[in-house]
Amino acid sequence: xxxxxxxxxxxxxxxxxxxxxxxxxxxxxxxxxxxxxxxxxxxxxxxxxxxxxxxxxxxxxxxxxxxxxxxxxxxxxxxxxxxxxxxxxxxxxxxxxxxxxxxxxxxxxxxxxxxxxxxxxxxxxxxxxxxxxxxxxxxxxxxxxxxxxxxxxxxxxxxxxxxxxxxxxxxxxxxxxxxxxxxxxxxxxxxxxxxxxxxxxxxxxxxxxxxxxxxxxxxxxxxxxxxxxxxxxxxxxxxxxxxxxxxxxxxxxxxxx
Amino acid sequence: xxxxxxxxxxxxxxxxxxxxxxxxxxxxxxxxxxxxxxxxxxxxxxxxxxxxxxxxxxxxxxxxxxxxxxxxxxxxxxxxxxxxxxxxxxxxxxxxxxxxxxxxxxxxxxxxxxxxxxxxxxxxxxxxxxxxxxxxxxxxxxxxxxxxxxxxxxxxxxxxxxxxxxxxxxxxxxxxxxxxxxxxxxxxxxxxxxxxxxxxxxxxxxxxxxxxxxxxxxxxxxxxxxxxxxxxxxxxxxxxxxxxx
Numbered sequence: 215x216x217x218x219x220x221x222x223x224x225x226x227x228x229x230x231x232x233x234x235x236x237x238x239x240x241x242x243x244x245x246x247x248x249x250x251x252x253x254x255x256x257x258x259x260x261x262x263x264x265x266x267x268x269x270x271x272x273x274x275x276x277x278x279x280x281x282x283x284x285x286x287x288x289x290x291x292x293x294x295x296x297x298x299x300x301x302x303x304x305x306x307x308x309x310x311x312x313x314x315x316x317x318x319x320x321x322x323x324x325x326x327x328x329x330x331x332x333x334x335x336x337x338x339x340x341x342x343x344x345x346x347x348x349x350x351x352x353x354x355x356x357x358x359x360x361x362x363x364x365x366x367x368x369x370x371x372x373x374x375x376x377x378x379x380x381x382x383x384x385x386x387x388x389x390x391x392x393x394x395x396x397x398x399x400x401x402x403x404x405x406x407x408x409x410x411x412x413x414x415x416x417x418x419x420x421x422x423x424x425x426x427x428x429x430x431x432x433x434x435x436x437x438x439x440x441x442x443x444x445x446x447x448x449x450x451x452x453x454x455x456x457x458x459x460x461x462x463x464x465x466x467x468x469x470x471x
Numbered sequence: 472x473x474x475x476x477x478x479x480x481x482x483x484x485x486x487x488x489x490x491x492x493x494x495x496x497x498x499x500x501x502x503x504x505x506x507x508x509x510x511x512x513x514x515x516x517x518x519x520x521x522x523x524x525x526x527x528x529x530x531x532x533x534x535x536x537x538x539x540x541x542x543x544x545x546x547x548x549x550x551x552x553x554x555x556x557x558x559x560x561x562x563x564x565x566x567x568x569x570x571x572x573x574x575x576x577x578x579x580x581x582x583x584x585x586x587x588x589x590x591x592x593x594x595x596x597x598x599x600x601x602x603x604x605x606x607x608x609x610x611x612x613x614x615x616x617x618x619x620x621x622x623x624x625x626x627x628x629x630x631x632x633x634x635x636x637x638x639x640x641x642x643x644x645x646x647x648x649x650x651x652x653x654x655x656x657x658x659x660x661x662x663x664x665x666x667x668x669x670x671x672x673x674x675x676x677x678x679x680x681x682x683x684x685x686x687x688x689x690x691x692x693x694x695x696x697x698x699x700x701x702x703x704x705x706x707x708x709x710x711x712x713x714x715x716x
Contacts, residue, residue, distance in 0.1 A: 286562050287555060288714040303562040314559055320552035322486050329485035330553075337478035337560045337567075377556055 236299065238263050238385055238416045239284060243293035245440075246279050253279040255440035256293070261418060261433065263384075266411045268431035268448075269420040272466050276440040277420045278316065281389055284418075285314050297385060309338045313378030314387040318371050318394065323363035327354055327373045330362065331380060340380050348376040367394030375403075386410060388419045392426055404430045428458045438466045475566055479544070479574035488543055489578060496536040496582060500589045503528040508597030516598065519606040523680040525598070526607075529590025530619030531651075534674040536586065537579030537623035538647050541630030544575045545706070546640035549716050558715050568635065568707045575627040583623025587616045611679060618677035618688055625692075625699045626674060632702025635710050659684065670698045 237260035246254040254276040261267050271277050282288040283295040286302030297312055298305065305311050321330055331345045349355045352372035357365065365373065371394055378386060386407070392400050407417050407430055421427050427434075434451055436443040443465040444451065451461050483489055507525045508516075515521055545568075548554040561567050591612075598605055607615070634643045651671045658666030666672055667685050675681060676691025685691065 282714070285559060287558060305562065308562045309560045312559075316555055317552050320555050322547065322551045322553055324486040324488070326485070329481065333478045333481045333485065334556055334560050336474045336481060337557070339474045381560075 236263075237261060238298060239418060240294070240296040240299075241280065241284070242296070244280065244283060244290055244295050245292040246276075246283060246288065247291045252440050254283065254290075257437065257440065257442050258293075259435050259442060259445045261416055263416050264411055264414045265433045266407050266417040266419065266431045267433035267435055268427040269418055269435050269437075270422075270424070270427065270462055271420075271437040271443075275437050275466075277437065278389055279440075280437070281314070281316060281387055281418075281420065285312070285316070285387060287316075307338070307381070309334070309340070309381030309383065311381075311383055312385045312387060313381065313383035315371075315374040315378050315391060316389045318367060318374060318390070320374065321362040321370065324361050326359050326361055327365065327369075327376075328358035330373065331358075331377055334377055335380055338381055344380060344382075348379045351379065352376045368396055368399050371395055372399070383415075385416045386418070388417070390420055390422070392421060392423055400426060424459045424462055428452075434458070436462060436465050473570065475561060475570040476573055479567075479570040480577070482548075483540075483544065483574060483578050486547075488547065489540065492536055492539055492543070493582065493585070496532055496586055497589060500528055500532050500586050501593060503532070504590050504594045505597060508594050509601070513601060513603055516601075516603050517606070519608070519611075520681070520683070522594075522598070522605065522607060525594040526590050526615060527675065527678065527680055529587040529594075530583070530615070530622055530675060530678045530680075531671075533583035533586030533619055533623040534626040534671065535647070535651055537575075537582045538626040538630030538633075538651075539644060540578050540582060541571075541575040541627035541632075542634035542643045542647060543640070544571050544634070545631055546634040546638060546643050549638050550640045554715055564710050565707055568631075568703070568710055571631055572628045572703055575631050576624050579627030580620055580624040583620040584616075586623065587619035590619075591616060614679040614688060618679060618692070621692060622674035622677045622695060625695045626670075628699045628703045629670060629695075630702075632699070632704070632706035635706025636702075638716065668694065670695060673698065 239261040241257045241259050244254055244257040257280060269277055279288065283290050284297060284302065302308060328345065328349065331348065332342065335342065335345050349358045352375055354369060354372055354376060357369060362370065362373065371391060375391065392403060395403060407419065411417055428448065432448055434448050435445045452458055504525055548557060557567060558564055595605060630647060633646065637643045637646065655666060655669045655671040658669055659672060663684055672685055673691040673695040676685035677688050677695065679688045686694065
């Protein structure tokens with residue numbers, strides 16, 4: 215599986231769900247202001263099913279704010295943020311459509327990893343079997359009874375991912391998921407996300423690790439100071455032998471650093 | 472029972488926050504009741520209104536800690552960030568707050584039950600050990616525990632609403648302490664006509680222990696229920712309108 219992952223985009227990923235053509239994620243003239251600060255400025259992009267999109271931009275570019283708007287945790291000042299054609303809070307059963315990890319440490323330190331997942335599963339009427347399944351999937355079954363405060367950063371990342379996967383969602387939204395993962399973990403995550411998209415599902419992942427992004431994603435959205443700089447396929451952006459890093463630094467004005 | 476409520480009850484059970492609060496409350500009730508019951512001179516414990524000074528710590532500390540349980544159930548989630556997965560899994564935030572009101576009300580009831588039970592049991596034993604006749608009336612023995620437990624059940628949503636408004640855990644806990652142990656004492660001492668309508672005084676009124684200064688028990692209960700409803704409603708509206716931290 216890993217050997218089939220190269221820098222070419224998959225030409226036409228299999229789309230098994232019925233949503234061919236309908237964008238899974240839409241930001242439409244999306245803006246968010248905090249007082250005088252414009253965090254997200256008239257941002258427009260759309261993601262289709264079966265793709266893995268890298269969401270790139272410097273620190274403070276508005277990536278996390280955009281993800282929070284898509285997930286209904288923050289309200290847009292103007293414009294719309296839609297998943298599956300609706301606002302997140304209007305989804306019937308959000309955890310079965312969308313799985314998300316925003317922060318790597320959204321856990322009570324004194325609660326066990328298993329109880330963290332169980333409390334979320336109860337709220338969404340997801341069975342206890344599924345809790346054990348996702349624990350096994352992220353290889354945390356042996357640590358699941360321990361308090362989260364004993365977990366390494368990589369284990370916390372995997373626990374967050376396990377929570378996002380509880381509802382077996384069609385869309386994954388991940389903010390810096392590779393932070394703190396060891397090389398084997400990064401490799402596992404890359405294969406997992408590619409496999410997820412090959413089954414017709416969709417991934418939106420923010421990251422600063424461009425070399426890793428170039429190996430994982432097929433679509434790229436780059437923003438800077440809240441504004442869209444480019445949105446397109448990795449192949450388009452890196453044609454004529456340019457690397458993703460060169461494109462990124464050019465577009466975000468960081469080339470002179 | 473709804474999944475949401477079961478999720479909230481699991482949150483209460485799965486950390487050591489509540490056992491810690493419970494032990495602190497238990498110790499404080501024990502200390503306060505024993506000090507007053509054993510150290511006060513016998514002639515200052517003779518009348519029913521004197522004996523109130525021994526028993527009232529059960530309902531007072533039960534209400535306080537129930538308020539803390541309610542406040543922690545939302546500010547703890549904000550502090551540790553679990554509020555994000557919580558609202559990702561249940562995007563209708565009002566459902567989460569409703570489940571929190573019921574769950575912390577139930578836990579608050581347990582706290583109230585324990586605090587009142589310890590105060591009555593240990594207080595009576597302390598007085599009996601010194602040969603002091605208990606001069607409370609028969610009716611006091613039903614009203615005192617029942618009122619104390621109900622007051623704790625109402626203080627939990629009151630604390631929850633305040634926590635949802637203030638969001639900062641330390642600020643919320645300090646506000647509850649300052650209000651109950653400082654501001655309300657000042658009000659009762661200097662402007663009792665106003666102080667008796669305060670939420671801590673309303674909780675104390677429900678026990679019927681101090682009918683001279685405080686409101687009638689039923690009135691105290693109605694007033695405290697009103698405070699709890701207003702705080703919970705304000706906390707819910709704020710949670711619905713504001714961005715999740």
